[in-house]
Amino acid sequence: APFAPFCAALFLLLLAYLPTLQAIPNGSDHLVMIDVGETQVVLNVWGTLHATGYPHYVILGNALTTLLKALGVDAAAAPAVVSLIWGILALGLIFLLALHISGKAWIAGLLMLCYGLTRLIWMHQVIAEIYSFGLFMLAGLLWIALGLRGHDRARLYALALLGGVAVAHHRALALSIPALLFVMWPVLRAQGRALPKVLIGCLLLGLIGFIPYAYLPLREASGAGWVYGEPDSINGFLDQFLGREADRFIGAPATIEALGVNIAKVTGAVIEDLTLTGVVLGCVGLVCGIVRLNTRRAAVMFSVLGVSAYVFHCLLYSDLLVALLLMISLSLAFGWLFAGLELIHLLERYAPKQSRVAAPAAIAALAVMYGLVQAAQNRDFIAGLTGNREGLETIALLEAAPPNATVMIAWG
Numbered sequence: 001a002p003f004a005p006f007c008a009a010l011f012l013l014l015l016a017y018l019p020t021l022q023a024i025p026n027g028s029d030h031l032v033m034i035d036v037g038e039t040q041v042v043l044n045v046w047g048t049l050h051a052t053g054y055p056h057y058v059i060l061g062n063a064l065t066t067l068l069k070a071l072g073v074d075a076a077a078a079p080a081v082v083s084l085i086w087g088i089l090a091l092g093l094i095f096l097l098a099l100h101i102s103g104k105a106w107i108a109g110l111l112m113l114c115y116g117l118t119r120l121i122w123m124h125q126v127i128a129e130i131y132s133f134g135l136f137m138l139a140g141l142l143w144i145a146l147g148l149r150g151h152d153r154a155r156l157y158a159l160a161l162l163g164g165v166a167v168a169h170h171r172a173l174a175l176s177i178p179a180l181l182f183v184m185w186p187v188l189r190a191q192g193r194a195l196p197k198v199l200i201g202c203l204l205l206g207l208i209g210f211i212p213y214a215y216l217p218l219r220e221a222s223g224a225g226w227v228y229g230e231p232d233s234i235n236g237f238l239d240q241f242l243g244r245e246a247d248r249f250i251g252a253p254a255t256i257e258a259l260g261v262n263i264a265k266v267t268g269a270v271i272e273d274l275t276l277t278g279v280v281l282g283c284v285g286l287v288c289g290i291v292r293l294n295t296r297r298a299a300v301m302f303s304v305l306g307v308s309a310y311v312f313h314c315l316l317y318s319d320l321l322v323a324l325l326l327m328i329s330l331s332l333a334f335g336w337l338f339a340g341l342e343l344i345h346l347l348e349r350y351a352p353k354q355s356r357v358a359a360p361a362a363i364a365a366l367a368v369m370y371g372l373v374q375a376a377q378n379r380d381f382i383a384g385l386t387g388n389r390e391g392l393e394t395i396a397l398l399e400a401a402p403p404n405a406t407v408m409i410a411w412g
Contacts, residue, residue, distance in 0.1 A: 005109025
């Protein structure tokens with residue numbers, strides 16, 4: 001059955017994820033955990049997050065958290081389970097994309113398993129953060145563009161609607177537009193004289209994704225217990241909508257030395273996430289995919305996606321941004337797929353009798369070794385973040401504070 005590899009990969013990933021799932025209030029001060037405590041609170045009290053407010057995430061996240069708590073999930077763990085739900089859906093779409101490209105369920109399952117064990121993916125499956133939700137929408141956009149056939153105008157409108165939601169959720173997802181345009185360009189050209197009307201329709205559908213921003217001032221007006229900033233004023237709303245507090249990270253490096261530092265920082269983060277072997281194999285695989293006619297369209301799409309995110313991150317964003325790093329890692333992960341398909345092609349050409357057994361065995365062995373390396377590198381690190389008990393210790397300490405006291409604690 002084609003989905004047996006998906007189920008097997010999911011089972012193995014859940015064996016890794018569940019012991020590291022964040023089930024207590026955040027106590028870690030690691031950079032990637034800085035907003036997790038806030039998110040845990042927000043999703044339990046129907047609040048709103050820091051800029052850009054992420055209204056789609058908080059509306060759906062609050063609803064899911066409420067449902068999970070009604071089903072008996074602990075309040076501290078429920079927001080992490082929300083991340084896990086979106087992450088599993090994202091990996092499911094990634095599996096479908098890999099299956100569409102390769103036609104081989106077993107290699108799609110191996111890709112899903114290996115990518116699911118990379119540091120950023122694993123981490124954001126088990127903590128209360130926004131990025132598995134963003135990855136789900138990114139994978140959905142790529143699936144609509146590449147994985148569906150026919151109903152071309154409907155696909156354009158679906159991309160516009162989901163794209164508007166995605167960009168409204170996180171502006172970094174706009175960096176997927178060049179890759180999507182590459183795939184959909186023949187469809188746009190085929191619209192002929194109807195193209196202006198189609199583009200206007202796409203624009204209007206895209207704008208629908210920004211309507212949920214009304215949730216921010218509405219929650220403020222309703223007296224919600226946790227609302228970030230002052231979204232009920234025009235200036236406060238624009239602070240949220242435009243994400244002005246991140247302006248200090250946006251802009252070209254002032255010097256060549258600063259550019260070099262930024263390139264080294266971004267490249268180092270990608271290598272830490274995928275390992276140097278994973279990065280090199282992904283780059284080689286993307287080149288192989290472009291060379292092969294039957295995979296060229298998909299390989300170019302993923303190459304454009306990864307290069308767009310990498311160049312923007314190095315040239316115009318000075319802090320590490322997970323949304324962009326995930327675009328880069330997803331592109332390189334599909335490079336592994338193209339490398340595997342190239343290995344199959346070479347074995348079928350030069351060792352046809354052995355290829356039926358040798359190719360799956362070789363690829364599976366490499367995938368298992370890579371997965372074991374990632375598990376060894378990432379499990380204790382992630383468990384240390386999600387199991388940090390300083391949050392519980394802080395809560396216990398504050399219980400001794402006088403009634404109605406005002407307390408200032410570190411953010412995160």
